[in-house]
Amino acid sequence: MSGPGGGRGSGTHRPACAVLAALLVAAVCSGCAWRAGGRSADGDEHRARPAAGPPGAPGPGPGQLAGRGGAPAGSRENARFGPAVRAALAKKWGLDRPPLIAPPPPAVKPHITTREGFEVNGGDDSLPPVFTTVPTKDRVVFLTMDDGDEKDPELLQMMDELDIPYSAFLSDYLVRDSYGYFLEMQRLGVGLNNHTLNHPYLPGLSYSEQKSEICDQQAVIEEQYGQRPTLFRPPYGNYNADTLRIAKSCGIKAVPLWNAEAFPDHMKWREADQDLHPGDIILTHFRGRKDWGGSMADMVRAVMKTITDKGYAVARLEDYV
Numbered sequence: 001m002s003g004p005g006g007g008r009g010s011g012t013h014r015p016a017c018a019v020l021a022a023l024l025v026a027a028v029c030s031g032c033a034w035r036a037g038g039r040s041a042d043g044d045e046h047r048a049r050p051a052a053g054p055p056g057a058p059g060p061g062p063g064q065l066a067g068r069g070g071a072p073a074g075s076r077e078n079a080r081f082g083p084a085v086r087a088a089l090a091k092k093w094g095l096d097r098p099p100l101i102a103p104p105p106p107a108v109k110p111h112i113t114t115r116e117g118f119e120v121n122g123g124d125d126s127l128p129p130v131f132t133t134v135p136t137k138d139r140v141v142f143l144t145m146d147d148g149d150e151k152d153p154e155l156l157q158m159m160d161e162l163d164i165p166y167s168a169f170l171s172d173y174l175v176r177d178s179y180g181y182f183l184e185m186q187r188l189g190v191g192l193n194n195h196t197l198n199h200p201y202l203p204g205l206s207y208s209e210q211k212s213e214i215c216d217q218q219a220v221i222e223e224q225y226g227q228r229p230t231l232f233r234p235p236y237g238n239y240n241a242d243t244l245r246i247a248k249s250c251g252i253k254a255v256p257l258w259n260a261e262a263f264p265d266h267m268k269w270r271e272a273d274q275d276l277h278p279g280d281i282i283l284t285h286f287r288g289r290k291d292w293g294g295s296m297a298d299m300v301r302a303v304m305k306t307i308t309d310k311g312y313a314v315a316r317l318e319d320y321v
């Protein structure tokens with residue numbers, strides 16, 4: 001009675017565990033192979049286009065490891081792992097349930113304009129738009145992480161295994177002692193964006209000082225990571241007309257701010273309804289227990305509970321902006 005599929009006797013619990021473990025290993029490894037082989041200079045490699053499967057990856061088990069590459073054409077299925085693996089990984093990381101799966105990225109990025117009340121004196125439509133929510137009907141929100149102080153290896157693994165996209169906005173003074181950490185983040189598909197060299201209050205600086213803070217950070221990121229950012233977030237969300245003109249002059253296309261902020265134990269909302277909305281940008285920070293009483297993983301668990309319970313998936317900001 002211990003032939004294939006028997007599962008009796010002393011091995012009663014082992015087959016199921018062994019199968020799950022094998023699934024996890026196969027799934028995670030296939031993800032690694034896929035991502036490692038898919039890098040491109042513009043960081044647009046991951047989050048999969050529906051066509052090709054992971055080159056060289058082991059074939060998925062029936063109904064289990066259908067990654068995005070295996071999804072039928074036209075399907076909204078956009079997940080890297082099948083349901084069983086997603087459930088197991090959610091449990092591993094302490095989530096009540098797996099993150100919801102975002103729809104495929106829009107074929108055409110939405111036209112974004114500056115949010116009312118966020119205009120600058122003397123500004124016009126030629127300046128990069130400043131906004132807190134991306135115009136979309138998709139039930140998605142965007143996770144953005146700022147500064148770069150905490151370099152927690154657990155965060156990289158957690159976000160990769162849970163397949164949660166996020167975007168980083170880096171200040172070089174916090175990053176320059178650990179460029180490798182963010183290189184690994186970039187390899188895992190995370191966009192690295194500009195948050196100035198030294199995190200100053202930009203409106204208090206001269207034009208040339210602002211230019212150094214913004215454009216020199218563009219150069220640092222390009223030199224370190226081979227990719228010039230197109231997204232810029234001013235420290236504290238403070239900026240003036242010079243800020244936007246300078247950012248545009250060195251390659252910035254958009255200035256995403258945020259509509260909600262995530263902490264390990266609460267959310268801080270910008271809207272009066274204290275709620276999420278389609279396309280909302282959520283801010284959080286690379287911080288650790290010393291800063292806010294929790295780890296990065298604690299913060300992710302908290303914000304994902306909010307996002308998932310409200311029926312939203314996390315999408316990749318760079319796919320929409």
Ligand SMILES: [Zn+2]
Pocket residue numbers: 146147195199235236
């Ligand atoms: Zn900041």
